[in-house]
Amino acid sequence: MWRVFIECAFALIDILDRELQEEGGAEAGWSLRWYDLLAHLDMAPEGLPMNELASQILANKSGLTRVVDRMEEAGLVGRERPRADRRVVRVFVTREGLDALAAARAVHHRGIQEHFFRHLQRRDVEALRPPLEKVRDHLQPLRPGRVSR
Amino acid sequence: MWRVFIECAFALIDILDRELQEEGGAEAGWSLRWYDLLAHLDMAPEGLPMNELASQILANKSGLTRVVDRMEEAGLVGRERPRADRRVVRVFVTREGLDALAAARAVHHRGIQEHFFRHLQRRDVEALRPPLEKVRDHLQPLRPGRVSR
DNA sequence: GAAGATTGAGCGGTCAATCTTG
């Protein structure tokens, strides 16, 4: 059972990542990591401090600076230092980033549907959710740089 | 729901990986990838061709040669070219590899229990398995270098 | 001194090109 779960996890991450890369087209660099980051910024129109962003995304905090560097070069996000506390860097999505996200979202949602939900009954989904939420809530604070929410 | 699943996947991989690293102690390089590889070789005492090994492990085929290089340096596995077909390289676990696997297995199983099964009821496990098996069987052939089994 | 973020060095993964054997 564990083996099945972990194989699904690796395979889903691998395949969904590839789908985003291929759909990124000219724009090189597209990955689950970019998608995840944009999706979070999309929910915070005023932008997020690097720190807070780091604690929400799937991947490790490590390397976030460079990911944002590349996405900034690609024009998808911007940086801003608030006057209130000049240690902080707020990251925000650009107009271009929102457009790119919308395109990627179509691809990504189709992939999730096709590779995951397509194989689950409604009652499977309902059965999965509560235990997985417990697992998530248990795991979150164990990861470096995360806080229980 | 999808978000919960994918967060669990990333967090579990991250945490279980760290646990193996820390328990590897002196032996640097320990990771889920090493564990996964040794576990597969353990089930094939006569060894496996690189190719076959590649199609069974969690991670990508890519870089397998170098992973085996490092594990060979660490004394955990060995290579052998069968006379029958000298294109092939068979990888096998050494005695030392089996010992290391046994130690790692204790740590890893404890982690899986603590971070995953601890939060599931027996009926959750039974409910999860069939749909996840469908997902796995659907995904497997989509990954590069894999064949449906 | 602590919090927030960046930098540099090193390691590991990835893809395409190559080598060897059938």
Add this chain to the structure above:
DNA sequence: CAAGATTGACCGCTCAATCTTC
């Protein structure tokens, strides 16, 4: 030419050290 595996070059991730601002 095909199958099996390795190599080299590049890129991304990771950790610890550093810089800036509070």
